Amino acid sequence: MSTPPRIVVTRPGEGGRRLVDALSTAGFEAVHPALMTLQPLAADEVERGAVLDFDLYDVVVVTSPFAAECLDEWIDRYWPQLPQGPRFYAVGASTAATLHRTLGIKAKVPDPARGTTSEALLAMRSLTRLDGQRALIVGGSGGRQVMAEALEARGARVAKLALYRRVYTAPDEVTVDWLASGAFTAMIVTSGELLEHLVSWCGQAALNKPLIVSSQRLATLADTMGFASPHVASGATPDALVTAVQEVGDA
Template sequence: MNMRPRVLITRPGSRAMPLVRAIEALGAEVKPLEIMRQEPLVETQAMRNAWLDFDQFSKVVVVSPFAADCLAESLDRYWPQLPVGPHFYAVGRATAETLHERLAVRVRVPPPGPEDTSEALLSLPSLQALDEQKVLLVAGEGGRALLAETLETRGARLTRLALYRRVLTPPDETSARMLSRGDFTALVVSSGEILDHLAGWCTQAALNQPLIVSSQRLATLAGSLGFADLRVAQGATPNALAATVAEACDLDGADIDHDDLDKG
């Protein structure tokens, strides 16, 4: 009989793998819930205009690793050698790592703190007074408007491009049964959109199991949805999430490779 704790994770696509490895290193069984996929959008004239004029942007703000991948794919087609003018900003360390790997650029990230958030990125001194600077904001469809609204308020001539969309899907039969029965030890969620979607399949048994989230904002949302055992990780990196899983499941986290997992 398998006595290992079972941990459900919701991170979509290839980004799930570093988190899977981090939690498996604790001795837990990991079950990814395939309930969201990310799809690049067909290139529009607005996108083409931005790529052709990319050298005119003083700042490029990227909100997610998948947005960074989509940006790199597009720039590869238009700029065999990147212009030196734009300065790159990323909301989180995983996004910064993707930009550095794909484009070999220096990336500014939020100052050290408990969470990588839009609010933290906006605290950077170089984003305070933007006085008619051309700023490109690269994101997915929808999402929070805080970044765009704040950058415009601070004087930016903002271009916001949605390069991909998120598609939510029902959990498969096995996953739905686990959620119905509360048949897991912990659930890990780092997206408000996924959390809101997932709650529809969670019975009271599931709502009473430990929920690991990546920010206080998500914890507030989770509480409003009925989740009763909330654990807030120190950010959305695999290392931070796995450390909180270890606490919630009473596991030894000594085997985690911290240097490697912070890059996920």
């Protein structure tokens, strides 16, 4: 009986676990090393002015399911009812589903055919012109600068509300061996910061293995780091990433 192809999944948290399940169902050996955790910011680290002024924003962009969960806690803390002013946008379907479950919000999401990336969200027609509108980007500390700059270029006054941080950890010994020797079929990375964190452990064999990424921006970054075979999935959903892995295997 042949050994199923080993796929290294770097996405953290519940999103990573869903991806592992999807890969396992598709017949792969999905391994999920602990490389990063998401940690809510303490109350004194959060810009509470953005929460208190929540009803004054025209556009609120929520960048991840964990950001949606954290936002629910902060809204519950300061607002007896959800403010009705903002139009909500979610980078992907999982984030939109979390917003609906926690806050009852029906957020706008990018066309699935364009994928689940910042670029796909920015391509939405309703975000093309934002002259004088106030926009709030809700996510983790750091990141999403491209989105902020793009919204500002379209006329919006942009603020960012960071509700959590990413905490990176060194791979365990088994994963270090896999990365050093390239003892896997492909690796999936959906975050530029995570890619930068991992590259120092990757030997030449690992750099030559297929790297599945969720956007062209990540593929370009991977190329500058020496990854020889980046492949861009149609999005960051489990289905899109599994399909990309299957396509690499069939090539």
